[in-house]
Amino acid sequence: MLKYAYYPGCVAQGACSELYLSTAVLTQALDIELIELKKAACCGSGTYKEDSQLLEDTVNARNIALAESLNLPLLTHCSTCQGVIGHVDERLKEAQKNDPAYLEQVNGYLKKEHCSPYKGTTEVKHLLWALVADYGLDKLKEKVKNKLTGLNCAAFYGCYLLRSQDNLAYDNPFQPESLENVFRTVGANPIYYKGRTQCCGWPLSSYATEQSFKMAGNHLQEAIEAGADCLVTPCPLCHLNLESRQPEIEKVIGKKLKLPVLHLPQLVALALGISPDKLGLNRHVVSNKPILEKLGL
Template identity: 80%
Template sequence: MPSQTLRYAYFPGCVAQGACRELYQSTAALTQALGIELIELKKASCCGSGTFKEDSQLLEDTVNARNIALAEQLNLPLLTHCSTCQGVIGHVDERLKESQQTNPNYFEQVNGLLKKEGCSPYRGSTEVKHLLWALVADYGLEELQNRVSRKLAGLKCAAFYGCYLLRAQTHIPYDDPLEPESMENVFRTLGATPIYYRGRTQCCGWPLSSYATTQSFKMAGSHIQEALDAGADCMVTPCPLCHLNLDSRQPEVEKVIGKTLGLPVLHLPQLICLALGISPQQLGLDRHIVSTRPVLEKLGF
């Protein structure tokens, strides 16, 4: 175990509390099993998933400055398990920290709006960190390996990073945004075999789905087919929005591309929990649209 209990201000986001409730469920199971303490930010608001700035950059910055300030009040890093939330909030944090030095008038404008609403000011005193980064950088893969009780031997996992986790921020000290390895390293730690394919760092198509549905589904279908062709038993993603396009909409994707796919798509905490010996029932694996039964059968559940 780490020398002291890891504590985070937990920003679960919207999707994990709604359409992907199993992510919320499995994150709770994972952090409890590892002894990580999460203090949920009940008063936090939606990050906007990148849409607020289409109307106003000031709106996106102010809404998310408030979210970060809630974590700052606790003197804790803000932890999210959503790549989109990481990308949006992390980028706002990065931009506002820079504006403290280069554009103090804008920085004060954001805090002026927060003060007007009775909110605590943004200070730029903490960090926005995805669950993946917390596991790799704070908890440590060696410690995680010590907790594995059921190795995922023989399971071939295809990571789907998506775009926000890797490229929304200017500085990511935990991985290479063009050639990432953090998820593959987690897979190896769990005893699984990582599968590499071209689309693992590309967009899932979700941002296009509301106005260019066919193109969105073609993108998702291309990624899933590439993973299947590379021999994957499942796809694993750190983003619930990617999960929606790759799992929940996979039957619709199949109709658009005219192919049967049937590739299970797991949330990252679900995969890790299986290796920690946590039962599939606790992880909401029965909530997926594409059945996860082939994965569980291969692992002997």
């Protein structure tokens, strides 16, 4: 049995609670054990370092140390959490070799708060990488009960997942195939389009809303024109911008879209024969009825 220290992140416990739900349902179906890090803090979504790199490193060193105390890899299901915490892990492991004084400073702050020190003994891994590299696509294929035959899925990776870390051990950051390989494994057709590796526009949305929505709208239109029945993303922030804000995007670009957007565990769980009712699909703003009808569900 695979076992991970589970870092759910903030968004999956709030605005995208269907991601939290579907991750639990999927991992249970695959006999993957998750030990939730209930004392973990928000990774900062890249904003801490705007004030202080030391702040970002210390907060996330504590998050990683919680997983180290369990002798388990830290599992994320958010591209942004993966990018931030994974990059901190890389930076602190580098500091162990070349700048031990900096790591001592980080651990000094943790000690003041009676927290375990960062040791650099574990790995930060997204659910996508866990499925592809740890569980394995051949084994996943054996679990498929409801092949998603005929469903055209367009990936939206999220820029944090692909390019925040210096080393991406499980895929090519500029020509990724992990999501598409998952689609093939569950019987769906991968759809390629220009925007699949680009930014969704979420980071702009608080101060340049129209530009953010135009960016998201371009990606959605490209996917539709390429023949996609849905987008599938491993990032809840991408999901918020591309799915929950789609009615607002339509007003900005002056076009109807109505393209369903699924979280990665929702798609895989459907292929395992899990009922849509158990995956929070009814929480989405854009109706998933067209893809469920296409799959006979």
